[in-house]
Amino acid sequence: MRRISVVIAILKLLPWNVAFTQPKIPHPNMQWWQDAKFGLFLHWGLYSVAGGDWNGHAYKGNEHFMLYEKIPWKVYGSTLAPQFNPVKFDADAWVKMAKNAGMKYIVITAKHHEGFAMFNSQSSDYNIVKMTPWGKEKRPDENACGSL
Numbered sequence: 001m002r003r004i005s006v007v008i009a010i011l012k013l014l015p016w017n018v019a020f021t022q023p024k025i026p027h028p029n030m031q032w033w034q035d036a037k038f039g040l041f042l043h044w045g046l047y048s049v050a051g052g053d054w055n056g057h058a059y060k061g062n063e064h065f066m067l068y069e070k071i072p073w074k075v076y077g078s079t080l081a082p083q084f085n086p087v088k089f090d091a092d093a094w095v096k097m098a099k100n101a102g103m104k105y106i107v108i109t110a111k112h113h114e115g116f117a118m119f120n121s122q123s124s125d126y127n128i129v130k131m132t133p134w135g136k137e138k139r140p141d142e143n144a145c146g147s148l
Contacts, residue, residue, distance in 0.1 A: 036104035042094070043109045046080040046116050066114050076114065081131035089134075095145055106145070 024075045047063045054069055056094055061068030065077045098106055115125035119137045 039105035041107045045112045049080045050084045061143045085133040
């Protein structure tokens with residue numbers, strides 16, 4: 001009990017306000033991002049194949065369901081990657097939709113928390129090119145993005 005009291009006392013002495021303040025000199029690109037205000041964040045990967053269902057039941061944790069359902073990494077990848085084949089995916093159409101909606105930027109999650117890369121990684125075969133029937137990276141034509 002004494003040990004807990006000591007830890008609590010030390011925590012009370014820490015300058016917590018420092019951790020929650022903005023840096024005095026923000027990164028130059030932060031202003032652009034704050035001014036842009038409206039953009040698209042694409043978080044898409046293996047978990048989307050499951051569509052909310054794992055082994056016949058609704059899973060917990062959304063895109064983190066591998067953790068919540070305690071699925072071993074190899075089982076997760078070997079089960080979902082062979083099914084990941086987005087033949088109707090059209091990156092340029094997504095960019096056009098974003099532009100038409102007035103969005104100023106697009107951020108694509110290129111590597112997920114479970115380690116699956118949506119690009120051809122030289123450091124691991126655990127990626128969209130080497131493990132899926134799709135077999136290619138998902139990226140829009142650079143000309144389609146322009147200055148979104």
